[in-house]
Amino acid sequence: MSIEIENNLSKKLEHCKTVCMEMGTLLVRAGIHGVLDACHLDLDEASFLSLLLHEKPSAVFYEEITYDPERFIRGTMMSHGWKESWEKDCESIWPTPDEIKAELRVELAKAENRIGLPRSLMVTYAIHGQHRICWLSAEWAEEISEKIDEIIEARHERAENARNQIAITLDSLIKEVANDPEFKAIRGRPKKLLFLQKKYGARIPPHPRGQITRPAQNCDYVDQHIAIVLIKADELAWSAENIE
Structure with missing residues (x-):
């Protein structure tokens, strides 16, 4: 399957642009921060578009994140509580980003031709202060993320077993x-x-x-x-x- 067919996040964004354009809603690219920490509606693509057409907000915001292996690995580790200051700590039970890369060399090699392509897309707008959010991730990116999760969990389990x-x-x-x-x-x-x-x-x-x-x-x-x-x-x- 070609990269163009595999990577459909760009197509989903184009569809959202078309919907916004047809109803006169401004679609703005932005850095989106903190909306997941507040009360929000987490919607799948179909529900989001349906609500968007019904509520017709004046503006919709989106953030498209492209795939960079180094940033992706570090970001996924941070989502589990890892801190960059631990990278040089020889006593840390956490794997380092380089150790993650070594264990994922096969998966990262397969994804090498996706560098620079969108790996996740978040679209959001707010009505009366409450955000509606649609957050999509490419399937191949989810698979790599799950592998990173497994490596971290296995490392922690080994450390816990050793302590016991x-x-x-x-x-x-x-x-x-x-x-x-x-x-x-x-x-x-x-x-x-x-x-x-x-x-x-x-x-x-x-x-x-x-x-x-x-x-x-x-x-x-x-x-x-x-x-x-x-x-x-x-x-x-x-x-x-x-x-x-």
Whole structure:
């Protein structure tokens, strides 16, 4: 199927121009911002045109966004809550735009000849302060957007699974250390810390972001997970001995 047939957003815009021209309504190209945040009517194409003919507003506004792979990827990521400042954050669980592009190399290659063509079209007008909106996206652009959604969701799921596994591991180690006779016999957290690092250190997963803390006033700064195991195991061992 040719690009001219595939890309029908331009044809839909031309049809809207014809409708507006026939009823004497001004059609204006504009940057449309914030209308989705306010109360509005979200209409499909047929309903929008039907209401347009019925209400006959004095002006209708439209915004046509052309396809640019870089802007499209970043915009889709931002719609999920991503911020550009996280791109260089090596500790972020978010994929970078370059990682998205690498995973979508096949899809982006197929869409390369669509660069510069319309990928979405928004048409809107207001009656008594309430906007009527028709927002259309090219099917191929929707498919790429869905792929980006899947990549982001999979990355977040992996991060969540990793956090859950670390939590399980730490909980198990805390109980094991708290029941260790050698650990319980030691007095003072600085000495307990040395024992913990020597006997259990290799089994304690490091904090994924490298955070460090001091588990007690007289202790050195250590990985936060080591500190968590030390503090909670010490508290658990104390409770077992002193609270019935």
